[in-house]
Amino acid sequence: MDLLSDLNPEQRKAVTIQRGPILILAGAGSGKTRVITYRIAYLLHKKYAKPENILAITFTNKAADEMRTRIFKLLGDSHRMWIRTFHSTCARILRETSERIGITRNFTIYDEHDQLSLIKDCLHDCNIDTKAITPATVLSCINKIKQNLASSDHIDDELIRVLYKQYNKKLGDYNAVDFDDLILKTVELFRTDENVLMRYQNRFKYILVDEYQDTNRAQYELTKLLAAKHRNLCVVGDDDQSIYSWRGAEIKNILDFEKDFPDAVVIKLEQNYRSTKTILKAASGVVENNEYRKPKILWCDNDVGERLEVFEAVDAYNEAAYVARKIMELKLQDFNLGDIAVFYRINYQSRVFEECFIKYQIPYEVIGSLKFYERAEIKNVLAYLKVVTNPRDSVSLKRIINIPSRKIGYTTIEKVLSYGKEHNLTLYESLLQIEKITSIDRKTKKRIQDFVAMINGFIELSDTLSLYEFVLEIVKDSGYLESLAQEKTEREYIRRKNVEELLISIKDYAKEYPDATLRDYLADVSLRSEIDEWNATDERVNLMTLHNAKGLEFDIVFITGLEDGLIPHYKSQYELKQYEEERRLLYVGITRARKKLFLTFARQRDLFRGDFTYTTLSPFFREIPVDVFATTMESGLEM
DNA sequence: CAGGAGGGGCTTTTT
DNA sequence: GCCCCTCCTG
Numbered sequence: 001m002d003l004l005s006d007l008n009p010e011q012r013k014a015v016t017i018q019r020g021p022i023l024i025l026a027g028a029g030s031g032k033t034r035v036i037t038y039r040i041a042y043l044l045h046k047k048y049a050k051p052e053n054i055l056a057i058t059f060t061n062k063a064a065d066e067m068r069t070r071i072f073k074l075l076g077d078s079h080r081m082w083i084r085t086f087h088s089t090c091a092r093i094l095r096e097t098s099e100r101i102g103i104t105r106n107f108t109i110y111d112e113h114d115q116l117s118l119i120k121d122c123l124h125d126c127n128i129d130t131k132a133i134t135p136a137t138v139l140s141c142i143n144k145i146k147q148n149l150a151s152s153d154h155i156d157d158e159l160i161r162v163l164y165k166q167y168n169k170k171l172g173d174y175n176a177v178d179f180d181d182l183i184l185k186t187v188e189l190f191r192t193d194e195n196v197l198m199r200y201q202n203r204f205k206y207i208l209v210d211e212y213q214d215t216n217r218a219q220y221e222l223t224k225l226l227a228a229k230h231r232n233l234c235v236v237g238d239d240d241q242s243i244y245s246w247r248g249a250e251i252k253n254i255l256d257f258e259k260d261f262p263d264a265v266v267i268k269l270e271q272n273y274r275s276t277k278t279i280l281k282a283a284s285g286v287v288e289n290n291e292y293r294k295p296k297i298l299w300c301d302n303d304v305g306e307r308l309e310v311f312e313a314v315d316a317y318n319e320a321a322y323v324a325r326k327i328m329e330l331k332l333q334d335f336n337l338g339d340i341a342v343f344y345r346i347n348y349q350s351r352v353f354e355e356c357f358i359k360y361q362i363p364y365e366v367i368g369s370l371k372f373y374e375r376a377e378i379k380n381v382l383a384y385l386k387v388v389t390n391p392r393d394s395v396s397l398k399r400i401i402n403i404p405s406r407k408i409g410y411t412t413i414e415k416v417l418s419y420g421k422e423h424n425l426t427l428y429e430s431l432l433q434i435e436k437i438t439s440i441d442r443k444t445k446k447r448i449q450d451f452v453a454m455i456n457g458f459i460e461l462s463d464t465l466s467l468y469e470f471v472l473e474i475v476k477d478s479g480y481l482e483s484l485a486q487e488k489t490e491r492e493y494i495r496r497k498n499v500e501e502l503l504i505s506i507k508d509y510a511k512e513y514p515d516a517t518l519r520d521y522l523a524d525v526s527l528r529s530e531i532d533e534w535n536a537t538d539e540r541v542n543l544m545t546l547h548n549a550k551g552l553e554f555d556i557v558f559i560t561g562l563e564d565g566l567i568p569h570y571k572s573q574y575e576l577k578q579y580e581e582e583r584r585l586l587y588v589g590i591t592r593a594r595k596k597l598f599l600t601f602a603r604q605r606d607l608f609r610g611d612f613t614y615t616t617l618s619p620f621f622r623e624i625p626v627d628v629f630a631t632t633m634e635s636g637l638e639m
Numbered sequence: 640c641a642g643g644a645g646g647g648g649c650t651t652t653t654t
Numbered sequence: 655g656c657c658c659c660t661c662c663t664g
């Protein structure tokens with residue numbers, strides 16, 4: 001098979017091992033995606049596996065789409081394989097078997113915003129002041145418990161234990177799950193139902209997990225359960241690129257793989273094909289200072305390349321102007337704007353770059369900050385769809401009952417809710433019995449009855465219309481589109497444009513997946529991230545956080561805001577494990593660059609409007625070997 | 640009882 | 655800049 005000729009000996013070994021557990025420690029730019037795709041192609045080509053026996057897990061939907069495309073190019077077919085993220089894999093498994101865990105196929109997936117609404121309701125129910133404990137704190141505790149597969153009996157904090165139970169009870173009542181539930185409930189299902197587990201074990205004879213260093217406890221457990229029978233588990237990752245511990249990721253999953261599978265074949269990919277020698281030297285200089293890592297040496301055969309340019313800016317505006325000027329120079333040198341990326345630690349930093357790039361007329365794309373599917377107007381439309389598929393979803397129902405304004409306000413909802421609590425009914429069921437609630441006046445009852453009649457009408461329609469026609473019907477009939485059409489303010493205009501954009505995207509979706517139901521659509525969009533939507537083009541500079549940069553590469557990279565308190569972030573300064581993760585974050589950023597790297601920092605930065613602080617240089621900056629820097633610096637940098 | 644206007648608080652990273 | 659809370663009006 002000639003595809004093996006594209007590979008170096010280590011890569012080839014990883015691709016051709018027929019069975020058993022494999023750990024691939026793949027340094028940055030060492031061709032790990034190539035190894036995974038070629039391995040899948042090889043297994044199928046050699047008839048070791050059928051397409052339906054393959055489960056490949058990626059970190060983002062975008063990575064999954066790319067992998068599918070690559071396999072399609074190699075084999076001419078990529079159907080029946082499962083190439084998905086952990087979350088979308090589990091969503092699908094739960095959909096196929098949901099009745100066994102007490103939810104229906106129509107379950108709603110709650111995002112962080114929905115989770116917070118639910119937690120606020122719980123706090124409200126328990127008469128707890130949000131000043132005593134913030135909803136965000138509760139959310140973070142709940143997520144952690146689920147990510148670590150912790151038992152609720154072992155929660156020390158009484159308050160959290162009560163809230164945790166209440167929160168989960170509500171999710172159950174609403175026929176809804178949160179992100180972490182997708183994994184957690186699948187693990188629980190596999191643990192309790194041997195037949196279901198066996199069905200999936202038999203199906204997935206070969207399992208491949210990418211970015212294994214960023215799996216959490218629940219994902220680890222899920223992987224182990226699925227692979228227990230055939231033991232053809234191939235995990236790929238790099239401990240130096242583990243940057244999601246705050247989301248429950250445990251670096252020890254990759255460090256201890258050989259303990260879990262003593263017969264594992266370990267393959268190290270240490271040749272970097274991406275960057276210049278200079279860039280690699282800078283990256284190594286930084287990451288070598290970490291204590292928690294497997295020792296390794298990344299090397300490359302590429303050119304020495306250009307040295308790193310450093311700029312000390314007066315403030316963030318000066319920093320952005322420098323980046324803009326450099327980008328104009330690069331453009332004159334025939335670089336595509338699409339080959340250029342600007343990275344920063346926090347989304348907030350993107351604003352100054354945006355302002356500046358508009359002024360300099362540099363086309364750009366911001367990836368991540370204001371996520372399309374998290375915009376209020378988009379969530380409103382989706383909430384209508386969620387209520388129609390799952391009327392028990394009270395978070396969505398509450399969201400839309402008065403959007404557009406129907407004069408059904410807070411006090412009325414409270415009355416309906418307390419009636420529901422008394423009679424053990426969901427919000428929707430209570431609305432159906434609105435006649436019986438004596439404390440609500442005639443006029444309000446009429447408004448509610450009209451609303452319920454409208455929703456019921458939508459539910460009936462959902463079977464007869466196509467996905468696109470149906471959504472169009474809803475935004476028109478509900479009066480939502482019209483309410484945005486007033487265009488009194490710039491904001492309302494943008495909102496309407498966004499809703500129209502959503503309609504177009506639904507049309508495209510329906511074209512791509514003609515068989516997809518409303519339920520499929522909702523599951524898909526609930527699990528889509530901003531990076532998934534991003535399409536690299538030649539014409540626009542890419543702006544994103546260091547986290548979003550993982551797995552990507554660009555000719556030219558700017559890493560900005562190299563200041564103490566930003567990289568490392570001030571909240572991660574005090575604990576060594578977090579501190580080292582910040583160092584890895586910088587390492588990830590540096591290793592994205594193929595040809596040229598720019599580092600910038602600002603002497604003062606406005607934390608938020610008008611409040612300036614003087615900064616000091618990032619301690620990580622001093623770890624970069626001095627001889628990789630260009631000698632001609634734009635300012636008198638004190639080293 | 641609904642809803643708009645105005646004021647104060649806080650911002651890490653995201654499937 | 656965004657969200658949430660409060661206060662006031664109709």
